[in-house]
Amino acid sequence: MLAKIGSAAVLGLEAQPVEVEVDVRQSGQAGITTIVGLPDAAVRESTERVRAAIRNSGFSFPGNQRITVNLAPADLRKEGPAYDLAIAIGVLSASGQIPPGSLEGAILMGELSLDGSLRHVRGVLPVADMARRQDIAAMFVPTADAAEAALIPELEVYPVATLGELVVHLQGFVAITPLAPGAQLQPQPPPPAVDFAEIQGQEHAKRALEVVAAGGHNMMMSGPPGAGKTLMARAVPGILPALSLEEALEVTRIYSVSDMLPPDTPLIQQRPFRAPHHTISNAGLVGGGQWPRPGEISLAHRGVLFLDEMPEFNSRVLEVMRQPMEDKAVTISRAQGSLTFPANFMLIAAMNPCPCGYYGDPDRACTCSIGMIQRYRKRISGPLLDRIDIHIEVPRVPYEKLAKATRGESSASIRARIEAARVRQRARFGNNSLACNADMGPAELRQFCTLGNDVQALMRTAMRQMHLSARAYHRVLKVARTIADLEGTEAIQVHHLAEALQYRTRMMDL
Ligand SMILES: Nc1ncnc2c1ncn2[C@@H]1O[C@H](COP(=O)(O)OP(=O)(O)OP(=O)(O)O)[C@@H](O)[C@H]1O
Ligand SMILES: [Mg+2]
Structure with missing residues (x-):
């Protein structure tokens, strides 16, 4: 039979x-x-x-x-x-x-x-x-x-x-009862993370992290050992906006095929926060293998990819992220054809300014030679740095600030501002499937980031003086859009653009 x-x-x-x-x-x-x-x-x-x-x-x-x-x-x-x-x-x-x-x-x-x-x-x-x-x-x-x-x-x-x-x-003897179908998002408490209130000082870095989370941008923190870079990155999950049901299903699908869904968690409802070690392989980062599996950039889809000590990563491995960072997806070709995994993540990277860590520190002398510093920084290529919207320096916190008993603003209250900025973004995009400003393409940029005359004048000067690439120009516009959204204003104003431009200044040149 x-x-x-x-x-x-x-x-x-x-x-x-x-x-x-x-x-x-x-x-x-x-x-x-x-x-x-x-x-x-x-x-x-x-x-x-x-x-x-x-x-x-x-x-x-x-x-x-x-x-x-x-x-x-x-x-x-x-x-x-x-x-x-x-x-x-x-x-x-x-x-x-x-x-x-x-x-x-x-x-x-x-x-x-x-x-x-x-x-x-x-x-x-x-x-x-x-x-x-x-x-x-x-x-x-x-x-x-x-x-x-x-x-x-x-x-x-x-x-x-x-x-x-x-x-x-x-056989019709004892029936199995089917489950009631349909996913529902249960209101979730934010994941356990370092609370922003515990981070002393670093107002500049905290503001930049708020902008990053509000618009889905990329960020690089550079600073001496012990300044709090890793600490601040680990605080980010606590301020990320909630996932929509659609996004939660996208993320869950990736974890399902990777066999990484935690037991008792049929639906992932928290944005992923992935922090791979710097010894990670090519396939581990972008995906691949004989039966292609998603890599860390896809496991970080709709969430954060944190690359701590970024210059320690193999530079060839880092370079393979370049195309996925533009496309927000990665295509893996195999003998039988190619496969695409989504990879729309926020990159947060951290590094020291030089091998000893103290270049530019006001109190402690750097012991590296110029050659050493140059070699160290070259491990992250220009094209990769160009894809990072926000570059900030994180100085060491002086004792007086560390010892202060006052607590900063809590993650919960920062998160509320970020949620409000995201609501504004989604309303603007309408039924366009974009989720945040970082997702805008050239068409949306033209439509949603028009600049008044005074703002245009500032942009023109900055482009010339900072030697910005076309990509950098677009990325600065998106960050300015997010800063305006955090403030709740529809038009991008001079002070929004000025803040966005200031995040573009690279680490101190030698
Ligand atoms: N701004 C701060 N507020 C409160 N604690 C801090 C701050 N900065 C650093 N610390 C304390 O110092 C510890 C080390 O900080 P962290 O690991 O984030 O430094 P780092 O900048 O990543 O240094 P490295 O370059 O060596 O990796 C933290 O775990 C925390 O206890
Ligand atoms: Mg660190």
């Missing part, structure tokens, strides 16, 4: 339907199971798990017959153990242990344990999304992944704990 069961493959962030065909017959060599369409090692392992799971669940594995399993289409690359459940149900159906046709229009996913219980699989969210778009009515997934699938509305999601439970459901 032949049985056909629906399943799916995940490629990049997208899912595609896979049909699992199982044929069980008397003729030919009995006792041999062939699986067509999976890599060899995966076939062997899956066969073993399916056989054991069926027997240990109290059903019979037709060992005295010939079993052929075909995962179609053949040219689609498939991996992993997520087909176990569909194969097992196919075997039981083709051998007459489940009524035929009971799973029409459904997708099954799940890895089997030898005892028949179902294990978590990655990529359930993109599969559920594909199922809805293809008018598939139901999905059967491991209990651990059911809430994730149920984020997609109009899809019947059945949580399955064991193979036996699903068989009994299909």
Whole structure:
């Protein structure tokens, strides 16, 4: 008998339907199971798990017959153990242990344990999304992944704990109750982070961080050891605006295919904050591998990528971020074609001004030679620096300020201003899918960043004196737009542009 069961493959962030065909017959060599369409090692392992799971669940594995399993289409690359459940149900159906046709229009996913219980699989969210778009009515997934699938509305999601439970459901004895579908954002407290109130002094840097968070811009902090650069970056999650449901689903999809969704968190509701170590590889940063997985720049999508001690990163690795930073997405080419992952992140970078750390410090002499300093700074290329909107110097905080008992403004109150500025931005963009000023392209810049005559005059002078590139010009305009939004004014005024320009001055030249 032949049985056909629906399943799916995940490629990049997208899912595609896979049909699992199982044929069980008397003729030919009995006792041999062939699986067509999976890599060899995966076939062997899956066969073993399916056989054991069926027997240990109290059903019979037709060992005295010939079993052929075909995962179609053949040219689609498939991996992993997520087909176990569909194969097992196919075997039981083709051998007459489940009524035929009971799973029409459904997708099954799940890895089997030898005892028949179902294990978590990655990529359930993109599969559920594909199922809805293809008018598939139901999905059967491991209990651990059911809430994730149920984020997609109009899809019947059945949580399955064991193979036996699903068989009994299909035989019509004990029904599994589907989950109520549809994602809802629960109001979330901001994540635990250093509170801005704990940071003494550094008013200039704190203001710059507020602008960065309000408009989704990039930033570089430069300063001596112990000035508080790492501390301030770690305070940023506490002032980031909340994710919209749409954004939360985007982020969750990336974490789902990366198999990084925390247990009990079907929907990611906090903006990511990623701080990779400087020994990270190319593939680790931008994504890649034999089965391409998202890298840190995609894991930071809609959130922050913090590169602490940026000159310590391999400069060739840093350079691969250049195109993704412009495109807000990364394309990975492979033999079978290319894959795109979103990578719309805010870059926050920190560095010392020189190898010893004290160049430009008023109280402590720098011991580096000019050559050493130049070599150190050259590790971050001009084109990369050009993509950073806001450059600030973070000096050491004098003792008098550190010892003061007064607390600064709290993260909560800064966050409220940032939320208000974001509301203004979204209202301006209308149903354009842009989320913040950093997302503006040339068309939006022309439309939303018109300058009055006096402001234009300042821009003209600055372009000439600061030798700004066209890219820098556009980036300065966006920052000025954000500063005006924080103030709640529609027109960009001279003092908004002046502040934006002042963030553009690079680290002290030698
Ligand atoms: N402005 C500040 N307010 C309160 N505490 C501070 C401040 N600056 C630094 N500190 C204290 O000093 C510690 C070290 O600061 P931090 O690690 O942020 O320095 P850094 O600028 O990253 O230095 P490095 O260049 O060596 O990485 C902090 O954990 C904090 O305890
Ligand atoms: Mg540090």
